Amino acid sequence: MAPGDSIRLRLDVSYDGADFSGWAAQPGRRTVAGVLTEAFARLLGPETPLGLTVAGRTDAGVHATGQVCHVDLPAGRWTELEGSLLRRLAALMPPDARVRAVRPVPDTFDARFSATFRRYEYRVADTPWGPEPLRRHDTLGWVRPLDLDRLNEAAAGLVGEHDFAAFCKRKEHATTIRAITRLSWRRDPDGICVATVQADAFCQAMVRSLVGAMLTVGDGRRAPEWPAKLLTLRERSSDVVVAPAHGLTLIAVGYPDETEYAARAEATRRLRA
Template identity: 70%
Template sequence: MSTRLRLDVAYDGTDFSGWAAQPQRRTVAGELRAVLERLFGGVEGLTVAGRTDAGVHATGQVCHVDVPTERWESIGGALVRKLAQLLPPDVRVRAVTEAPAEFDARFSALSRRYEYRVADAPYGAEPLRRRDTVAWPRPLDVGLLNAAAAGLVGEHDFAAFCRRKEHATTIRAVSALHWRRDPDGVVVASVTADAFCWSMVRSLVGAQLVVGDGRRPPSWPASLLSRTIRADEVMVAPAHGLTLVEVLYPADVSALRERAELTRRRRDAAG
């Protein structure tokens, strides 16, 4: 028998080639699976909510995995501590909970939220935050950034902002996108959507930054939504400024199943 577990994961993406396992490359999934297999003797279906790219961080990543029930019952209460002892210091499993079989970290998710940090101070990013904060060489106007963001909220075809994958849709529903300046002076973008296509968040940020520093009008990013292919003039912002901070799921089991089935149908139809 097997038991499905939900893992809440955080990592510093600097030294990883992204989440997904790749031959001869250090990845978050590779490190995590190796330790889980050491503890359980074998695991199945390690599935993640958002497959982050190389250099992208996470404080609120979620994945699920199926493990032998007998072994889970014997070590479950100590699993978080055991993982902390065995995983490298740039990956932490913050919580482990038993999940219903209907829970799918990828397809059951209602939304994902990312944040992107930009320092526009003349001296750049603070040394202790250099791994998760991009230094921008020009002053940024938060009002202009939010004016640009407003036109990107809603369900659109974001083809201009995505690196296209064969048989994959670029239609996404962005439910929230806004900028703020934190007390430390760093400008932070927060963006929430049902899902994101490849490089979408970093491309959205790149398009808005050139508005925030005055080089493009606020209407420019939204004007690109009419494109059916990627806009070459849109800069893909550096990976290290981006962090996956939250993934939300339905509260009850029946809704988990329904959400997963709905998401799969949408993906299949798009393909």
């Protein structure tokens, strides 16, 4: 390999978002990207560019068990670190953020634009006593009993490709059209209500807004068809309350076969533009 060659690495990352100000690096704030970049800087030197790119920039307080990002390492350093990188990162990163896997990928792989879906779960305890203490950081306590059938009826009306402007914090020149391929609720054996939502991508605060709207249906305050009716709006609805961040976890990011990385990234960039 030539001296300037680099190797693209896919990193699978988990973190407890409670003490992070989200993923994206911010001056003076503790972020997941910040602690990851700091760990690599200690390994490679602060002047080594990483090109750190993430599948989804989670907000402050949001967790992840299936986050994906990529970095570009000098080929020579990868050769030196290949057998020990995961262990070295574990020693350098804080206990609330972990790199669980590292593997080389083609340079056509883009953690953000090559992704075909992001999947989140939102946990809600509607028990009178609230969430169990050991799950308080990833489970919302809801004071009213929730009806699972009503929750799923509301969810069904939101599946498909729609303009979710009513549920998004709009950004200039950015589309709010998204395609939800999965949205459902279940009640786990421990009694926790769990929403699973999957889409090609999400705009800011979209998942938590959808959950907030559906919870008012589940507890009987809104009709099951109400959330879907909001899809006719072209601006954020003031009637939608954003559910707290701590109940939300990014659990998976999907990608096509590696021969399709470049084509998928190109298509996504065109769509988002």
